Amino acid sequence: MEAITHSRADTFPIGELSRLTGVNIETIRYYERIGMLPAPPRSEGGRRVYDQHHTRVLAFIRRGRELGFTLDEIKALLALGGPERAPCGEVSEIATKHLDDIRTKIADLRKLERLLGQTIDRCEGGTAPECPVLDILSPEPRRRA
Amino acid sequence: MEAITHSRADTFPIGELSRLTGVNIETIRYYERIGMLPAPPRSEGGRRVYDQHHTRVLAFIRRGRELGFTLDEIKALLALGGPERAPCGEVSEIATKHLDDIRTKIADLRKLERLLGQTIDRCEGGTAPECPVLDILSPEPRRRA
DNA sequence: CGTGCATCCTGTAGTGACTACAGGAGCAAG
DNA sequence: CTTGCTCCTGTAGTCACTACAGGATGCACG
Numbered sequence: 001m002e003a004i005t006h007s008r009a010d011t012f013p014i015g016e017l018s019r020l021t022g023v024n025i026e027t028i029r030y031y032e033r034i035g036m037l038p039a040p041p042r043s044e045g046g047r048r049v050y051d052q053h054h055t056r057v058l059a060f061i062r063r064g065r066e067l068g069f070t071l072d073e074i075k076a077l078l079a080l081g082g083p084e085r086a087p088c089g090e091v092s093e094i095a096t097k098h099l100d101d102i103r104t105k106i107a108d109l110r111k112l113e114r115l116l117g118q119t120i121d122r123c124e125g126g127t128a129p130e131c132p133v134l135d136i137l138s139p140e141p142r143r144r145a
Numbered sequence: 146m147e148a149i150t151h152s153r154a155d156t157f158p159i160g161e162l163s164r165l166t167g168v169n170i171e172t173i174r175y176y177e178r179i180g181m182l183p184a185p186p187r188s189e190g191g192r193r194v195y196d197q198h199h200t201r202v203l204a205f206i207r208r209g210r211e212l213g214f215t216l217d218e219i220k221a222l223l224a225l226g227g228p229e230r231a232p233c234g235e236v237s238e239i240a241t242k243h244l245d246d247i248r249t250k251i252a253d254l255r256k257l258e259r260l261l262g263q264t265i266d267r268c269e270g271g272t273a274p275e276c277p278v279l280d281i282l283s284p285e286p287r288r289r290a
Numbered sequence: 291c292g293t294g295c296a297t298c299c300t301g302t303a304g305t306g307a308c309t310a311c312a313g314g315a316g317c318a319a320g
Numbered sequence: 321c322t323t324g325c326t327c328c329t330g331t332a333g334t335c336a337c338t339a340c341a342g343g344a345t346g347c348a349c350g
Contacts, residue, residue, distance in 0.1 A: 015326065025327085026309060034307090045316050047327060068257055071307070077279070088276040092268040095278045099261050106254045109247055112213055116244050123237040131233040133240045134222070160297065170298090171338060179336090190345050192298055216336070292350090299344065308334085315328070320321100 010051055017050045021058045028058065036061060036071055036078075069098060155196065162195045166203045173203065181206060181216055181223075214243060 018025045031037040032048075037058060040048045057078070064074040073094055080090055122132040163170045176182040177193075182203055185193045202223070209219040218239055225235055267277040 013327075024309080027307085029328090030308065043316095045327085047316075065307090067261065068254075080279075088268050088278070091276050091278045092265050095261060095265050095268075099258065099265060102254055102258050102261065106251060106258065109213075109251045109254070113244065113247050113251065116212065116240060116247065120237050120240050120244060123233050123240075131236050133233070133236045134225075158298075169338075172336085174299090175337065188345090190298085192345075210336085294349090295347095297344100297346080300342095302340085304339075305337085306335100310331100310333075312331085313329095316326080318323105318325090320323085 011049045012051075014048050014050065017054060017058065020055050021062055023058055023062050031058070031061065034071070036075060067098075068102060069094075073098065156194045157196075159193050159195065162199060162203065165200050166207055168203055168207050176203070176206065179216070181220060212243075213247060214239075218243065 012020075014025055014028055017023075018028060023031075028037065032039050037054065040050050040054055043049050060078065061071075061074055064077065065071075069077070076094055077091065119132045157165075159170050159173055162168075163173060168176075173182065177184050182199065185195050185199060188194050205223065206216075206219055209222065210216075214222070221239055222236065264277045
């Protein structure tokens with residue numbers, strides 16, 4: 001097994017970019033198609049040739065996704081300067097809105113967790129005459145207005 | 146087999162079912178198409194005619210979705226007896242797995258909340274020389290130091 | 291009995307963020 | 321030259337809906 005070495009030019013194909021950033025090859029091409037990632041130059045054979053700049057942008061996108069930002073939010077963040085510097089105000093506005101969303105989601109999930117957890121407990125305690133999980137799933141049908 | 150109050154003609158069209166259950170008309174038709182909801186009989190003019198049975202099944206599906214179950218999970222639950230009775234064991238197995246997923250999600254979101262919250266705070270405290278939100282988004286710490 | 295309008299029908303396409311092929315071309319090693 | 325890997329384009333599938341377009345039906349009102 002020979003080590004994969006590429007030239008001093010510091011450019012690499014899509015597979016290498018994928019390995020460097022942990023982003024799926026298909027996803028990289030998808031990002032290019034929807035304009036998230038700038039289209040790189042091509043080799044003579046028509047292959048995409050990337051460099052460090054792409055690595056940084058793609059890593060930025062990936063990190064943003066991990067933090068739960070939508071691609072549109074990340075696009076906005078990139079427009080505000082991306083991996084380079086940018087005005088704090090607008091950036092933290094997007095981030096704060098996102099944080100609100102996260103907190104709402106956590107609250108919702110916690111309510112769910114409590115309800116479901118208690119219900120399953122009653123199930124396993126064997127104190128219920130009929131399955132309690134199915135009970136919470138069967139609400140009273142609403143009366144006609 | 147006992148029928149469900151057919152004495153008076155309490156059947157209704159899709160719009161009424163939608164109102165009764167709070168499920169979008171388009172979504173009801175979608176559920177029918179993918180086999181979540183049994184296809185109802187049709188009127189002479191070809192319109193769907195529903196009764197209380199459909200209301201109960203659809204309300205069950207809706208409640209399941211609110212609780213974050215996937216349609217496939219709900220389908221399994223329905224197969225286990227749906228709004229009628231069913232064995233507790235298999236039901237709570239599905240529910241417990243789902244509860245695990247919820248807890249994982251909550252933990253992930255909490256980590257996110259902490260990181261993002263702290264970062265935005267630093268942003269607003271104005272103590273940072275450069276935008277901290279963009280910093281956590283850039284995994285590469287400003288190369289060429 | 292006609293008219294208008296709400297409701298309904300089918301079918302298709304769009305959403306977000308990917309993922310999974312099919313079918314072919316490039317390229318380096320043995 | 322052959323093998324086998326990587327890469328290319330293009331299309332379609334995923335999940336759970338949602339949004340039309342373009343037409344048919346049903347019912348109240350005049």
